[in-house]
Amino acid sequence: MRNLKNNIRFSGLLIVFTASLFTSFCGLGGGNGASSKSGGAWITPRYMDEVYAFMSGGYSGQVSINGIPSGRIIKQIPVFSVFPENGYGFDEETKGLLMTSQGFLPWDDSHHPVLSLTNGMQDGRWLFINANNTPRIARIDLDWFETKEIIEIPNSAGNHGSPYITENSDYVFAATRFSVPIPQRDIPIESMSKGEFNGTITMVKLDKDGHMSIDLQVRVPAFHYDKSGCGKAVSKDWCFFTSYNTEQAWKMMEAEASQNDKDYILAFNWKVAQGCISKAKTVPGVHYRNYHPENQPAISEKRTTVKMIDAKDCPGSVYYLPTPKSPHGVDVSPDGELIVGSGKLSAQIAVHSFSKLQKAINDKGAIEKTIDGVPVLKYEATLYGEVQKKEKEAGKDYLCLGPLHTEFDNKGRAYTSCFLSNNIMVWDRKTLDVIEGLQTWYNIGHLSVVGGNTVKPYGKYVIGLDKQAKDRMLPVGPELHHLVQLYDISGDKGVFLNEFPTIGEPHYAQMAPAELLAKKSKKFYNLKDNKHPHATLTEDKARVERKGKEVHAYVTATLTHFKPDKIEVKKGDTVYFHVTNLTQEYDMPHGFAVYGAEFPNLLVMPGQTKSAMWKADNVGVYPFYCTDFCSALHQEMQNYIRVSP
């Protein structure tokens, strides 16, 4: 009996051995498992995550990507801030992306990543993200996972309610978090309270290649516009913007801007506004549109004017919906019918009805008043209901204090983050009954469901993006990275799966299934398509050229050497290194660093050309070398530059 067992075990081993022999001889083994193997948050090595999570970097100015459910950080994409790690914002190719009307800016505060949509579904083409500080919107290409375009928003300040997108990627929007004098001029700060400042809603048009241009700015009353969300399906022609400081305070806003029981959701019919472009005035509005063509230096275009119209002069485009209290998120349900306002300073989640809104705008009796010609609709006229509170049921705290933001799943549920009560409230979209509360640690800001802003959410996972980590991670001095908690929401009850730290401050994240993006991700730049004006496509063309005091070194990098063998210049020369990586392999960049350079590392992808400037100020012989470990002979990948008097 025992023998038989051993025998079976041995045969089993042999079969495994045979199978592995077969696969290794036939070249079928190994490789990348494109499918994930999940059960909880653990991903068996070699298998990949099921979902991409795009996290805003907040004050890092970047975007980072985590795999879900493992939480592993896969990449950081530099967007609004320079990135010495790969030369972004320093090299001649990407410097131009950070040009603005205020000059070259090395940093911004990135808040809301938004994926492009077709028919209300993620289409995997682009990711947009806003810069809050000096108003801009960036477009990241999801073939390359690189920032390809940044447009500046003039006549704005604090671009927070941005860059939410229409269901067919017609427009991305920008809104002023901080109202300012428009046009900018020298007036007393106190005049804010007299309504002399303004806000703007900016319609940024996308063409079929994702290129951005400003179609129209609609001037609106001087409140602070906070967050936005666009309609879909029945409400596809509309976008919604929350506001706070309807008190129009200009100082001590924490007290003075928090007086009113209700502020407003601004309902914006962009189709109607589109019809008003022809009657809009051309006004000053200096702004830059920077575009990075594939494997070429970025192009910065300065534009000096925009089209602008006052909301009152475009009737039917703007309405105010009273909503409690200093609402933050405004989010539209997958069917386009529910407009959910999360009342940050209240314990209420007010749910407006799109069909009631349509009735109200045609009913004079539903108008409470007008502000600067903009109709304010009665609260009850558009209200579908308020999410019912259930306190302390079954030992769980269901109170939602400080509701901030709501997303939706594929099972008729909504998920609202509750900043103060540290939980995610799960509620039924039809009955508005609370189903359960999921605890978070600590001070959750935004949350994200996979495809949670689309017409047909993927569901399965929700993440909560926390503001504090406190006792959840090993202490490393006074501050901790912000923490994310992950829940499996595929069953009747949410199940806590995982938590992991993030980079910067993730204000918001969008998640997309891996199958949408993984297959089309580019592996390297094809040398045949390299149209860079300073590319060196073969090693025999590596050379040094002089143009007066300017020297251009055309450098090639391959495994494992640079050409030319030596570079010789004169003191006082301005040297441009143009480095082309001749390799055509996935994940095979070369780095390039020169002694004493003011530019940081150039990380040159296979087939890519990157350039940087170096001042030959000191006589001597200086090394340059590859910084990215590329082969067993990586240490040997080094040459010299000589500076003669």
Add this chain to the structure above:
Amino acid sequence: MKKISKLSIIIIFAFLLSVSCKKEGIGIGPVESVELGEAIDDAKVEKGAATFKLKCTPCHKITVKHVGPVLKDVTTRRKPEWIMNMILNPEEMIAKDPTAKKLLLENNMMKMVRTGISQDEARDILELFRKVDEGKELPDYIKKLDETPKPPETAEQPAAEKK
């Protein structure tokens, strides 16, 4: 006895699987068979030499050891399919093919990489190798592949070294 026969069946099965799935020595990659003409195709040789100069000379010479191995006589050492697969699929070859693994050790652990050569271009390079291995006097454009390129023109030679 029963036990032994069962084992031997499994072993034979394993052996059969391991040898029957592919031809020996052709490596791993897109090329499963190559048709070689009786005569050398000189047009292919010329194209092969041009591609070799641009894409291969950074690491290879024909009769001289450079970064990678000497390529003279490669057509007698390896099957034509192996040569093309090594050009087109070096990463997997180095990871799995026993000969390629051995070559890595013999060449300072230097991994060969893809340089963007198409299958047609790889076929041209194979023809170049066949030409080299024919044993006849080689045309100049092939001999030149062994030359070390002149050091690049520098922007301005220091005065002291100009002479």
